[in-house]
Amino acid sequence: MDxxxxxxxxxxxxxxxxxxxxxxxxxxxxxxRLPSLRGMAxxxxxxKSTVVEAYxxxxxxxxIQARAGAGFYVAGPLAPLALAxxxxxxNRQIDPLWVSRQSLDLGAQASKPxxxxxxxxxxxxxxxxxxxxxxxxxxxxxLTDYAPALGLPTLRSEIARHLGTRGLAVDPRHILLTDSxxxxxxxxxxxxxxxxxxxxxxxxxxxxxxxxxxxxxAHIIGVPHDPDxxxxxxxxxxxxxxRPRFYLSNTGPHNPTGARLSADKARRIRALxxxxxxxxxxxxxxxxxxxxPSARLTADDSRDRVAQVGSFSKTLSAxxxxxxxxxxxxxxxALADLRTxxxxxxxxxxxxxxxxxxxxxxxxxxTRRLRQRLARARPRAVRLLNALDVRPWHxxxxxxFLWCRLPAGIDGARLAQAGLQQGLMxxxxxVFSQSQSAGGxxxxxxxxxxxxxxxxxxxxLLKS
Amino acid sequence: MDxxxxxxxxxxxxxxxxxxxxxxxxxxxxxxRLPSLRGMAxxxxxxKSTVVEAYxxxxxxxxIQARAGAGFYVAGPLAPLALAxxxxxxNRQIDPLWVSRQSLDLGAQASKPxxxxxxxxxxxxxxxxxxxxxxxxxxxxxLTDYAPALGLPTLRSEIARHLGTRGLAVDPRHILLTDSxxxxxxxxxxxxxxxxxxxxxxxxxxxxxxxxxxxxxAHIIGVPHDPDxxxxxxxxxxxxxxRPRFYLSNTGPHNPTGARLSADKARRIRALxxxxxxxxxxxxxxxxxxxxPSARLTADDSRDRVAQVGSFSKTLSAxxxxxxxxxxxxxxxALADLRTxxxxxxxxxxxxxxxxxxxxxxxxxxTRRLRQRLARARPRAVRLLNALDVRPWHxxxxxxFLWCRLPAGIDGARLAQAGLQQGLMxxxxxVFSQSQSAGGxxxxxxxxxxxxxxxxxxxxLLKS
Numbered sequence: 056m057d058x059x060x061x062x063x064x065x066x067x068x069x070x071x072x073x074x075x076x077x078x079x080x081x082x083x084x085x086x087x088r089l090p091s092l093r094g095m096a097x098x099x100x101x102x103k104s105t106v107v108e109a110y111x112x113x114x115x116x117x118x119i120q121a122r123a124g125a126g127f128y129v130a131g132p133l134a135p136l137a138l139a140x141x142x143x144x145x146n147r148q149i150d151p152l153w154v155s156r157q158s159l160d161l162g163a164q165a166s167k168p169x170x171x172x173x174x175x176x177x178x179x180x181x182x183x184x185x186x187x188x189x190x191x192x193x194x195x196x197x198l199t200d201y202a203p204a205l206g207l208p209t210l211r212s213e214i215a216r217h218l219g220t221r222g223l224a225v226d227p228r229h230i231l232l233t234d235s236x237x238x239x240x241x242x243x244x245x246x247x248x249x250x251x252x253x254x255x256x257x258x259x260x261x262x263x264x265x266x267x268x269x270x271x272x273a274h275i276i277g278v279p280h281d282p283d284x285x286x287x288x289x290x291x292x293x294x295x296x297x298r299p300r301f302y303l304s305n306t307g308p309h310n311p312t313g314a315r316l317s318a319d320k321a322r323r324i325r326a327l328x329x330x331x332x333x334x335x336x337x338x339x340x341x342x343x344x345x346x347x348p349s350a351r352l353t354a355d356d357s358r359d360r361v362a363q364v365g366s367f368s369k370t371l372s373a374x375x376x377x378x379x380x381x382x383x384x385x386x387x388x389a390l391a392d393l394r395t396x397x398x399x400x401x402x403x404x405x406x407x408x409x410x411x412x413x414x415x416x417x418x419x420x421x422t423r424r425l426r427q428r429l430a431r432a433r434p435r436a437v438r439l440l441n442a443l444d445v446r447p448w449h450x451x452x453x454x455x456f457l458w459c460r461l462p463a464g465i466d467g468a469r470l471a472q473a474g475l476q477q478g479l480m481x482x483x484x485x486v487f488s489q490s491q492s493a494g495g496x497x498x499x500x501x502x503x504x505x506x507x508x509x510x511x512x513x514x515x516l517l518k519s
Numbered sequence: 520m521d522x523x524x525x526x527x528x529x530x531x532x533x534x535x536x537x538x539x540x541x542x543x544x545x546x547x548x549x550x551x552r553l554p555s556l557r558g559m560a561x562x563x564x565x566x567k568s569t570v571v572e573a574y575x576x577x578x579x580x581x582x583i584q585a586r587a588g589a590g591f592y593v594a595g596p597l598a599p600l601a602l603a604x605x606x607x608x609x610n611r612q613i614d615p616l617w618v619s620r621q622s623l624d625l626g627a628q629a630s631k632p633x634x635x636x637x638x639x640x641x642x643x644x645x646x647x648x649x650x651x652x653x654x655x656x657x658x659x660x661x662l663t664d665y666a667p668a669l670g671l672p673t674l675r676s677e678i679a680r681h682l683g684t685r686g687l688a689v690d691p692r693h694i695l696l697t698d699s700x701x702x703x704x705x706x707x708x709x710x711x712x713x714x715x716x717x718x719x720x721x722x723x724x725x726x727x728x729x730x731x732x733x734x735x736x737a738h739i740i741g742v743p744h745d746p747d748x749x750x751x752x753x754x755x756x757x758x759x760x761x762r763p764r765f766y767l768s769n770t771g772p773h774n775p776t777g778a779r780l781s782a783d784k785a786r787r788i789r790a791l792x793x794x795x796x797x798x799x800x801x802x803x804x805x806x807x808x809x810x811x812p813s814a815r816l817t818a819d820d821s822r823d824r825v826a827q828v829g830s831f832s833k834t835l836s837a838x839x840x841x842x843x844x845x846x847x848x849x850x851x852x853a854l855a856d857l858r859t860x861x862x863x864x865x866x867x868x869x870x871x872x873x874x875x876x877x878x879x880x881x882x883x884x885x886t887r888r889l890r891q892r893l894a895r896a897r898p899r900a901v902r903l904l905n906a907l908d909v910r911p912w913h914x915x916x917x918x919x920f921l922w923c924r925l926p927a928g929i930d931g932a933r934l935a936q937a938g939l940q941q942g943l944m945x946x947x948x949x950v951f952s953q954s955q956s957a958g959g960x961x962x963x964x965x966x967x968x969x970x971x972x973x974x975x976x977x978x979x980l981l982k983s
Contacts, residue, residue, distance in 0.1 A: 088586075088589055120713060122552075122589075122715065125552055125586075125589045125590065126589065130713070152856050152859055152860065155668075155859045155863070156668060156856075156859070158665070159665050159666070159667055159668045159859070159864060172665070175663050175664045178662070178663035178664075179663075180662050180663060183662045183663065184655045184656075184662070185655075187651050187652075187654060187655035188651075188652060188655045190651060191648045191649075191651035191652045191655070192648075197838045198642070198644050198647045198648070198836060198838055199639055199642035199643075199644060199647065199835075199836040199837060199838055199839075200639045200642075200837060200838060201622070201623050201636070201832075201837040201838070202623070202838065203623055204619075204620060204623045234698050234840070234862055234866070235862050235863050235864075236863075237860075237861065237862050237863040238861065238862040238863075241861040241862065245734065249584060249594075249714075250713075250714070251586070263859070263860060263863065266856075266859070266860035267860050267861060269860070270709065270857060270860045270861055368665075368863075371663075372662060372663040372868070373663065373664060373665040373864065373867075374661045374662055374663055374664060374665070374666065374866065374867035374868040375663075375866070375868055376698070376862075376864070376865070376866040376869075392616050392620075392730075393734060395616055395619045395620070395623070395727070395730070396616065396701075396727060396730035396731050396733070396734045397701065397702065397705040397731060397734055398698055398699050398701050398702040398705065398840075399619070399699050399700075399701040399702075399727065399832075400623060400699070400837065400840070401840070402698070402838065402839070402840040402866060402869060403837075403838035404836070404838040404839055404869070405840075405866060405868070405869065
């Protein structure tokens with residue numbers, strides 16, 4: 056469509072390459088201000104006019120952006136032209152969206168030990184069919200009107216009641232229903248951060264946290280994760296060095312490691328949050344998989360600086376989209392406004408179907424069965440993997456994930472790429488790692504490993 | 520929670536007030552760079568240290584933000600602390616979210632001539648109940664798994680088929696299903712703009728465009744709207760002066776004016792877009808209300824710089840959330856990635872219910888009936904309003920909206936505030952107006968005016 060610009064002269068091209076490499080390596084993350092024209096000219100030993108031309112061409116490509124009177128800045132990775140320039144296509148197997156794309160778009164016949172959710176056959180299809188028929192008959196069902204801004208009151212009450220049975224006291228007025236847990240976190244990001252703001256995540260963490268935070272052009276700081284929570288020395292050092300706006304983590308069964316936050320670390324994190332003006336975002340979407348409640352970042356006596364996110368995608372249905380967000384009343388108001396501005400309203404009919412499944416206890420019964428089934432699947436998967444010299448980093452008490460070390464010399468990204476050729480979807484460690492230090496790791500889902508051909512297929516793959 | 524800072528000394532307080540007023544009046548919209556410390560000191564005749572203190576205190580309040588090495592910027596209106604400082608609560612009746620909040624949260628017993636959608640009783644409840652039962656019985660229904668990244672293929676095909684009957688050739692592979700039309704536009708904003716980028720809208724325009732664009736910290740430029748589309752002289756002048764990234768508009772039945780884009784203006788806008796590197800976003804969610812298709816920004820021969828948004832919220836159900844976005848294949852890929860990063864996936868079950876209603880023709884039949892019903896309601900509403908000296912600016916051929924001039928001396932915002940006290944929800948002109956030049960206007964919805972008490976209630980309100 057557009058005509059291509061003429062190729063840049065040598066020095067300009069060299070300088071453009073220099074800038075592109077720093078952007079691609081994320082030494083200069085989105086939002087970074089580039090050196091001034093004069094500073095760059097001095098630093099690189101070129102003329103100021105060479106810098107002007109290089110910056111202008113990079114801006115035309117979309118890799119950087121001029122701000123009036125304020126210099127040049129690295130564009131976000133998701134700006135349209137920047138995608139082509141520095142985007143994930145170059146290295147899709149470690150791009151955090153890679154696993155999502157494969158999981159969402161691979162056919163049902165594919166084997167998905169790298170998938171982040173339970174197989175369709177484990178889900179309560181009959182209960183959902185029954186709830187759909189009940190809603191179709193209900194004269195008061197919300198069939199056509201918009202849902203209230205915070206979401207259907209009946210479902211908010213059911214959620215509060217359920218969290219009560221898990222020991223969390225929540226007022227239904229402090230619950231905002233969203234279309235997914237991810238949307239809840241996206242709203243929190245919109246509310247809390249600006250491009251360039253520092254945020255803390257676990258390293259490794261759920262890969263979509265990285266995609267989400269990059270979409271918000273956050274400066275992402277990873278803190279190494281232990282089986283009982285973050286490495287506290289590194290956590291505290293990151294607070295001092297980067298002054299992050301929030302720490303985002305899933306606590307009980309951690310994704311991808313299956314770690315479980317200890318009460319001691321939870322206390323220390325809360326105290327540090329208070330001292331360093333840090334907000335805590337607790338992604339609790341795996342909490343319903345716990346057989347006994349683990350420690351939480353949320354403490355009943357104060358929600359001042361903690362927001363909690365939940366969802367039904369993992370335990371009920373990912374097709375009935377619904378998540379929720381629990382936060383201070385004054386935040387919730389602003390978050391509901393933001394939701395109205397950006398998606399208008401929630402899915403009332405979906406919320407009504409889920410409310411029925413919670414009210415009649417079908418969902419609670421189903422999650423109990425899921426916990427038992429996972430408890431049986433976990434040791435089977437551990438044996439299978441150990442036999443292949445794939446070693447769990449930690450044996451989790453709950454949940455579906457095993458975070459494993461691959462046999463020496465095997466690179467997870469290459470293995471996943473090879474697996475895909477054979478219809479085998481794997482989750483390579485580096486998609487979870489902000490520091491890209493998990494090349495020898497892989498996440499397995501114990502519920503997706505019952506295919507009897509899987510051991511042989513994995514063995515062949517590991518040998519090739 | 521936080522301790523309050525000590526009150527600022529006089530000069531500092533005065534300067535802070537000066538800055539706050541400019542922000543509140545949107546003379547300095549979000550993303551604006553504040554004058555330098557030295558510049559501000561000279562301009563205001565104060566010392567540089569006074570400016571430093573004022574800026575630091577405003578930054579601590581969240582009204583402005585420091586960027587390392589780049590000065591101070593006006594924070595977004597939706598940043599948490601800024602909300603309290605400059606937020607809409609001060610003047611909610613002209614805040615663009617005001618009408619949304621009232622429409623979503625007012626009880627069913629309220630009379631809502633200001634509402635943006637059709638009454639529940641006009642919607643195809645029986646057809647939806649039937650489709651729910653059919654999906655509950657369907658062995659292949661997507662009950663629990665995530666939907667593919669672009670959305671359910673059957674619904675994408677049905678949408679392409681439907682648009683074909685309206686004369687628009689669309690490949691289903693170029694359709695991305697979203698949770699709402701608003702979400703589709705939000706994704707386009709995320710993809711296309713950075714804070715501070717200029718964008719064009721109609722003045723007046725759908726109020727939620729203003730809320731959405733403010734959430735993206737765009738620099739919003741309003742172009743006056745005529746009954747056949749934008750004022751072209753002002754449109755072209757805005758392109759030259761502001762170099763906007765995109766123009767966002769709904770074409771056939773325009774919200775709030777009911778205007779209809781002429782073929783001539785559509786051609787001129789496309790030519791200007793080409794010449795000025797402008798992207799066109801066509802919000803077509805009212806297109807299904809047209810009895811004959813009007814001109815569109817989208818031309819079949821090229822979607823290079825046009826994205827089109829549609830939805831079923833207005834013609835089928837706002838509780839079955841589903842919108843769609845049609846764009847170039849390379850954009851769609853990036854937009855689907857952004858959607859995955861920010862809400863993960865779409866609502867497969869909802870999409871399956873809607874696909875059934877399109878496939879068996881129930882929705883098409885329903886929209887035909889809606890058009891007939893609106894054609895009967897429109898002249899009734901015009902007579903009712905004329906009798907009250909409320910004068911339609913233009914008599915639309917289609918759709919539900921009448922954009923009206925109130926009797927001289929009556930302010931729409933005050934009228935809406937008074938109406939609300941009496942359970943009457945009105946849509947004051949200025950919520951639609953970026954320039955705040957529609958204080959004497961009001962939008963009425965002809966489908967929401969059948970309450971026999973309405974004429975008397977409106978008359979009383981206008982007299983008080």
